[in-house]
Amino acid sequence: MVDMKIEKARELGFCFGVRRALKIIEGAADGGTGINTLGPIVHNKTVVARLKSLGVGVADNPDDLKGQVIAISSHGVSPAVYEKIQAKGARLIDTTCPIVRSAQKAAQRLAKAGFGVIIFGEASHPEVRGLLGWAGDKAIASMDVDTITAQMMPKRIGILAQTTQSRGEFATFVNRLTEKFLPYAQEIRVINTLCQETQKRQLAAEELAETSGLMFVIGGHNSANTRRLAEVCSPIVETHHIENADEIDAQWVRGKKKIGITAGASTPDEAIEQVIQRIERIYNSPGDQ
């Protein structure tokens, strides 16, 4: 037996928004009604496959949604999508996370008050696409201040963030944007829409990375909050973002004294346990690749 320690971050895995969304969907699926979700309920293939076995299908486009029950994911959607679903006459199950809902309301308030809204986030992410819909026709989403010019925005500017962005990067973005727009703007208003669950996971991952020889970040490759965890750990220590235990290369693990584990907000406990078991197998059976 080789002396090696595996430690889990003190905050990792399913957040309350994801637990809530799954409870709602699984409860509805129990009723035996076929459910069609707009996009995956969470960005995790294992979870989506389990829901599929309960009769929960996925459509990527609102126009492709079928069936009598349509569900919206924890990432939320724009008002236009609500209208499309309503036009289909289907029953709506809305699992939008309450924290995302608050960000949508903040975007809507700013737009109604005449602000041009800037969302710090990935323009193609479902949550950001939804937020843009609430933020009015002068809204833009960007992660790069250089792409935003004074001509694009009115004199009053509202700034908010995709909920899963990192606090440090949002602060840098706000500082740079404020510096750039102060010569033109009459008012700059910042709303902190960051999710504290995500922030706690990022902080715990960072602390663990500092005392580990290797970090595994477990979660969907398309999961924004999981990618952010990997970005937080990578500058500190060798870090691998994996979706499941099969992606582990035994060479990464060998010779390490302490391995840290963290996981995105949509990663189920089983995936975390399978990774831990695989690491232990590699250590205990040197032939395991």
Ligand code: SF4
């Ligand atoms: S990460 Fe935060 S915002 Fe996203 S679903 Fe979980 S609790 Fe909600």
